[in-house]
Amino acid sequence: MRRFFLIAPPYAWLLLLFLAPFAIVVKISLSDYALAIPPYVPKFSWDEGIGAYLSQLDFENYIFLTEDDLYWKAYLSSFKIAAISTTLTLLVGYPIAYGMTRVPSEWRPTLMMLVILPFWTSFLIRVYAWMGILSSEGYLNQLLLWIGVIDTPLIILNTNAAVYIGIVYTYLPFMILPIYSALERLDESLIEAAEDLGCSRLKAFWLVTIPLSKTGIVAGCFLVFIPALGEFVIPSLLGGSNTLMIGKVLWEEFFSNRDWPVASAVAVVLLLLLVIPIVLFQRNQQKQQEAEQ
């Protein structure tokens, strides 16, 4: 009985404020757009019963998503942007995580702190910091012009390149931390053994270090890829008008076009697409936990 009072409040809270809202999204994604407040026609009523409701269900909002180029292009381009930025984050993050395990151990907590600190700082501010750097009269262009590498300012802000930089910058701690913790557990003597057996340093790194840090690499990639896919702030501040990302499309569909049924359908499809990487991520985490035990 006592346990019931402990379980009930968080359970009820999550049912009401997490699960129920989803049911509503799914329901609205199946209703029709209308010029009204709220801007959709509810198709379900208790008087007619569930049978009548189900018999008149159509998936026209979903069909609309497949017919209009904008949506599937936005999904594809979100996948592409998320995949490219995840790869870049890995390439930037791995050497940092690796370097952190090579310094004297009394420095490590400080370096760790330096990696975590930006994570606590406002996301908006970290994205904003790049607007000043990347704009055509920004600091980067000033520097490059001054050195004489370029004659005319590069256009980086409001392109996909700026979005990649923004994602790499803001999600870097998520990549570094899991890789660092995988590398830190790595048994040094395995690498020495490989070297004793005639491997070059590079070959030992490739054949021993990388495979043994695989769980960290996979975890880091998912931690970057999953949130990057639905990202809204970075494409709207750093991206241009032709940067298509599904988070931005959903936002505009809802706030500018006020088409709630289509916005809801966009959300449902995005969620279904995310289920795959999320399940893979959890399997990776489980494997890692089992390996530790």
Place this chain on the structure above:
Amino acid sequence: MNKTSWFNVVSLTLGFAFLYIPMIILIIFSFNESKLVTVWAGFSTKWYGELMHNKAFLDAAWVTIKVAVFSSTIATVLGTMAAYVMVRGGRFRGRTLFSGMIYAPLVMPEVITGLSLLLLFIGIGLDRGVLTIVLAHGTFSMCYVSVVVSSRLVTFDRSLEEAALDLGCSPAEAFRLVTLPIIAPAVISGWLLAFTLSLDDLVIASFTTGPSATTLPIKIFSAMRLGVSPEINALSTIMIAIITVGVITASLVAKQQLVRQRREEQDAVRS
């Protein structure tokens, strides 16, 4: 010790430069005299002065702090309960659904969480404002709190709780006198995490707020869309300073507590 090769030194230097130079530039140019953010025209603190007179920003900051305090407190209570149930509760009906609902918000895109909560609030006819943002923030932060607290609950020695029960404590007393003091650092860092997440959130707040409540991130975001401005630099600098001091203090306190706790645990085992 020849572990730190030149390659590692270079990658660490470049890596941390990449992480910190944008922030440092932002801070430096908040002290710029000129309205043009990208051209240096001499030292000045006038943008900070102007910020102090900007009523819209001050009001938004007040709303944000209110939301953060309430939502993180709710999140900490519910999140700690959820963590306790998950780690110590044993089996109960609907446990799988419960754990799913706790982990799902961590990976959910913010646009979806925001959209779904807004549709709920409209559906039940709740006026949008501070209350709805608090409910929304409380929901996703409680999941973060429960992850932080349960990671501490998993590692601590259960026999301490059992000893208290054997010595005549009621379960509630055992929780208050033994469990709570041990998990306290995790509960506090959970609260801090929830607080920062709430301070930081733009997307969910934009969906769930109404005309009566504008939070600081919403205000900052609409200003940022117009381009770079020295006032935002000044505001960002203040926020960075607060967070930096906060994080460093919190980590020092946590470290001290950990040392003390280890010592107490050792003493308890010895005697």
